[in-house]
Amino acid sequence: MKVLQFSRTGDLAALEVVELPTPVPAEGEVLVQIKAAGLNPSDVKNVLGRFPYTTLPRVPGRDFSGVVIEGPQELVGQEVWGTGNQIGFSRNGSHAGYITLSAKGVALKPKSLSFAQAASLGVPYTTAWDALERSLVGANTRLLVIGANGAVGSAAIALARVRGAQVLAAVRRPEQLKALREQGFEAILLETPEQLGAQVNEVFSGGAEVIFDTTGFWLPAAVPALAQFGRIAIIAAPVDGHVQLPALALYRKGGSVVGINSLLYGVEACARMLEQFGKLFDDGTLPLPGGLIESPLEDGPARYAQVNAGAAEKIILLP
Template sequence: MSKTMKALQITRSTTSSPTLSLQTLPIPPLKPGHALVKINYACIHPSDRLNAQGLFPSTTLPRIPGRDFSGTVVEISETDTTNTSKSWIGKQVYGTSGSSLGFTSDGSHAQYCLIPHEALVEKPSSLSALQAATVGVPFTTALICLQRAQVKPNDIVLVLGATGAVGSTAVQIARAMGCRRVLTAARRAQATNPDILLSGENPAAELTLRLVELTGGEGVDVVVDTVGDVALMDAAVESLARKGRYAWIAAPRGDVSKKVSFDIFQAYRKEITLVGCNSVSPTIGDAAGLLRSLERWIEQGVLCAQDEGSFRTVRIENCVDEGYGRAGEQVVIEME
């Protein structure tokens, strides 16, 4: 095995903005409690692009970015006298960052990456290696939102941004959980027409009107908001049923208002709950546990990843410009 690898690295001098570049770096030496994983594919998520721009204050530099991955375990440190950890060697694994990978420890946008023992998750047979590299962030984020909203089988759930990666996953998981009804809202129709198409000049008013029609004025028990639009949030909070829960993972970007106002009298009378969700809050071990909890639904085909054709693959040698430089595209880095 070569002693060096190709990797992306974020660096910054004291006076400049962060710079992302392709580097040749030493393959990280194995350390206790970790496995060395040869990365096959790694997705470039929007959060990876934001990280490369210096927008995650927890990131320490220099740093190899990258949250999601699939790969093969090539080395692993011993965990006990029976040496059971060696059974991982050669296994196909996949995973996601939690709070560390790509932020405070080197991430998956490299040919090799150190992964803690507790974060090793065997790749489900129903996912291709490429698909497995794309699902960590959306699958775990959607589950975090639904868990923190304390979703129950008799709930009516509304997903804002239901055609996006996290939103479409939240729809699938809510249905798998047996929710009474899952309503979808999005700005684009795409292949699966949303229940509420927010394509007009006043999306918030459209949302309010359609929710009255679809629920008979009953309102929704849970909102999962993957959009982060202030006007939509105002409307959706007002549309919550008694003891409704609102979980969100996004906010407006740029120099615009991020303030939301709502009727606090009605809010406490209805006993609503607002829950902010942060996908980089769990530890990498906790994130692995979330993936394991979804394994049954993944293997049964209840929870599906996007088709490989939805992503553009880019060699690591070219992905600074053709991957990170293509905001809005779904890109996967192919390491070989």
């Protein structure tokens, strides 16, 4: 089978298209023929050496959808999707023709999603789901999502709307603001960090009960926008990992910071998340994803370079 593989890190030139034998599932595993695989920024960072626990040589890729070829009889022939923290790091991932993983690590693919659509959702939606769960977002929660135009931000506002939260989306560009308002979301344009608190308090009297910063750059500015006993969820940080947090102001509000890291969850835990929100696509509660760029697996190295250069479009690799 054709795969993308890297045997060293630090340079995307290490990523090559090579031939490997089709893997053989162990006891309790399935063999999935991959129909589509998502390309996430974390896949690119993996090749660049940002994850010290990755073992080499390695096939990258976390998100996938496909058909079970071997495994428990009740799963053979089923259309499935999956994601998780080992595949692509300590065992071969989804940027390949086939993948093996725990039989409990796949969920039945929603019928309303194409293979490409399903493969686009794993990391963004499980990350957003985890952020909302652990930040206790429910009905009428006043929620601010910073970077609501990105993959995780878009997932967060869609899932939060389903939960009945009061959603305020914050974005950088006027065209993003317009698009969100056309979708029925209340939205603000991010200006300077010093202005964020006032902007949010104009919409949410007393501040946002939960602030989800998907960018990694607004944590200090979020504190003045936070309500008493509020929670700030973060999924990223500056490259050096450090920010100047106004701890006194956070302490006086009784606020807390919640770190959200999708790499804490294995394929079985992720499959349970996919099962929970996957049905919301089939009943029409969640919007179907669009704007995907489908690309042959052989063009993977060039597509990795595009994502590394900041391409906004979601790229789906097709074996």
